[in-house]
Every structure is written in structure tokens, then in C-alpha cells.
Amino acid sequence: xxxxxxxxxxxxxxxxxxxxxxxxxxxxxxxxxxxxxxxxxxxxxxxxxxxxxxxxxxxxxxxxxxxxxxxxxxxxxxxxxxxxxxxxxxxxxxxxxxxxxxxxxxxxxxxxxxxxxxxxxxxxxxxxxxxxxxxxxxxxxxxxxxxxxxxxxxxxxxxxxxxx
Numbered sequence: 335x336x337x338x339x340x341x342x343x344x345x346x347x348x349x350x351x352x353x354x355x356x357x358x359x360x361x362x363x364x365x366x367x368x369x370x371x372x373x374x375x376x377x378x379x380x381x382x383x384x385x386x387x388x389x390x391x392x393x394x395x396x397x398x399x400x401x402x403x404x405x406x407x408x409x410x411x412x413x414x415x416x417x418x419x420x421x422x423x424x425x426x427x428x429x430x431x432x433x434x435x436x437x438x439x440x441x442x443x444x445x446x447x448x449x450x451x452x453x454x455x456x457x458x459x460x461x462x463x464x465x466x467x468x469x470x471x472x473x474x475x476x477x478x479x480x481x482x483x484x485x486x487x488x489x490x491x492x493x494x495x496x497x498x
Contacts, residue, residue, distance in 0.1 A: 335379065335380065335381075335478050336378060336379055336478065336480075336481070337377045337378075337379075337380050337435070337476060337477060337479065337491070338373050338375060338376045338377055339373070339375045339385070339389070339427050339431065339474055339476055340372055340373050340374055340474070340475055340477050341371065341372045341399060341423070341473075341474060341475070342370070342371050342475055342490070343370055343371070343372075343401075344469050347401070348370060350465070350467050351370060351447070351465075352367055354405075354449070354465065356449075356450075359454065360454055361452060361454025361455075362450050362451075362453075362454065362457060362460075363450060363451045363452075364449065364450045365448055365451070365485075366485075368488065369488060370447055370448075371475075371477065372445050372447050374420065374423060374474060375424065375427045375428050375431055375438065376435075376436065377431065377434060377436060378436035379435070380434055380435040382476060382478070384434050385435070385476050386476060386491075388430045388433075388434055389431065389476065389492075389494045390494070392427070392474060392494045392495075392496060393426060393497060394422060394426040394427075394474075394496050395496060396470060396471060396472045397419050397420060397423055397470075397496070398468055398469070398470055398471065399417050399419050399420055399470075399471050400417065400418045400419045401416070401417050401465060402415065402466040403464060403466055404464050404465060405449065405460060405461055407456050408444070408446055410452075411453075412446075412448050412450065412452065413448075413449045413456065414446035415446065415447045415449060415465055416445065416446055417446055419468075420445045420471070421443055423471065423474065423496070425443070427474060428443075471496065472495060473495050473496060474493075474496065475490045475492070475493050475494070476490070476491045476494070477489065478491050
């Protein structure tokens with residue numbers, strides 16, 4: 335099953351994100367609130383039970399995720415909200431799951447929440463939109479990604495409370 339480990343924004347943060355303008359433009363696909371998350375580690379095709387075993391007792395203190403200060407373009411193909419405060423949690427998840435699924439990425443963790451995927455130039459009004467929100471993170475989630483013709487559908491398979 336195609337999986338990743340993520341932090342999900344609480345409803346009050348999703349409400350803030352939902353109020354952002356989503357200009358219609360060719361080649362721009364806005365993500366749905368059901369898809370909003372901050373990926374801590376992409377695992378690829380895995381047996382979810384192996385991931386669950388690796389993450390039981392995840393030893394990371396509860397943290398605060400800080401979003402903003404504004405939307406940016408990441409990698410030229412996505413409009414995102416930067417998210418800071420999750421580096422330690424991401425490192426813990428990577429350390430515990432290093433032998434499960436795809437090898438961990440060699441690049442540093444860059445916390446972000448994807449708002450839109452782009453196949454054409456970025457609508458200028460989508461970048462630099464002020465956004466500030468923060469939320470306590472008390473759990474990491476194992477999420478299955480089901481690839482569908484109109485985009486991915488995500489399913490939370492298990493939740494791992496943060497202890498430490």
C-alpha cells in the first residue's frame with residue numbers, strides 16, 4: 335500500500351486555509367481540504383503493519399507547527415504554505431522508519447502544506463498571500479494514498495500519539 339507519515343491540520347487551521355482565494359487558471363489544480371497535510375516521511379509501497387510497529391511509542395515531545403508567513407512556490411510546481419517547528423518530529427519518524435519502504439530522502443526536511451499543483455505558470459495572486467497560523471501537534475498519522483484519476487484520496491490508517 336502506498337503510504338506516508340504526516341501531521342494533519344486541525345479543523346480551525348483548515349478553516350483558515352479554506353478562506354484563501356483559489357483563482358481559477360488553466361493547469362492549476364487546487365488541493366481539497368481532505369488532502370491537506372504536512373508530510374514527515376514518504377514511504378512508498380509498504381506493509382502498513384511494519385510502519386505501525388516502527389512508530390509505536392514514537393519518542394517525540396508534542397510540538398507546535400507554525401504556518402506562514404505567506405504562500406510560496408516550491409520546486410516550481412506547487413503552491414505551498416511553509417510549516418516550521420516539525421524538524422525534530424520528522425527526524426524521529428525518519429530514524430524509526432529508515433528500514434521500511436523507500437530509503438529516506440538525502441535532502442533536508444522542508445515542512446510545507448500543498449495548496450495547489452501547477453502545470454502552467456503560477457497565478458501571481460497565489461504567491462505571497464499572507465497566512466499565519468499555528469497549532470499544537472500531539473500525533474503523527476500513518477496515511478494511505480490511493481491514486482485516482484482526479485487526484486489522490488488519503489486514508490488515515492493509524493494515529494501515533496507523541497510521547498516524550
